[in-house]
Amino acid sequence: MADITYKSKINKIRTFALALVFIGFIIMYVGLIFKDIEWLMLIFMILGTLAIIFSSVVYFWIGMLSTKAIPIICPSCEKPTKMLGRVDACMHCKQPLTLDKDLEGKEFDESYNSKKKRR
Numbered sequence: 103m104a105d106i107t108y109k110s111k112i113n114k115i116r117t118f119a120l121a122l123v124f125i126g127f128i129i130m131y132v133g134l135i136f137k138d139i140e141w142l143m144l145i146f147m148i149l150g151t152l153a154i155i156f157s158s159v160v161y162f163w164i165g166m167l168s169t170k171a172i173p174i175i176c177p178s179c180e181k182p183t184k185m186l187g188r189v190d191a192c193m194h195c196k197q198p199l200t201l202d203k204d205l206e207g208k209e210f211d212e213s214y215n216s217k218k219k220r221r
């Protein structure tokens with residue numbers, strides 16, 4: 103078995119959006135270091151703002167995805183979680199979950215979600 107802990111897709115995207123906010127602020131902070139060079143500071147400020155705008159777009163996207171996700175009760179920890187695609191992991195206990203009976207009991211594989219990368 104692979105030694106990777108699988109994260110729920112929604113949680114993964116949420117972490118990514120949060121990271122973007124931080125990256126945006128870091129970029130803007132770097133811009134302040136160059137406040138003597140006006141055009142350079144401006145570039146950093148614009149990049150930082152773009153990163154923050156993009157993160158709110160990602161947050162909006164999570165909201166859209168959440169409405170499409172299928173709410174289920176995790177069989178492992180019995181907490182409600184949401185599933186995206188044919189295979190996903192529980193948000194709470196990282197238990198791999200599947201909606202497809204054919205894949206049940208098989209090793210958890212993210213590639214089942216994409217048609218191109220099927221082994």
Ligand SMILES: [Zn+2]
Pocket residue numbers: 176177178179180181183192193194195196197
């Ligand atoms: Zn669970």
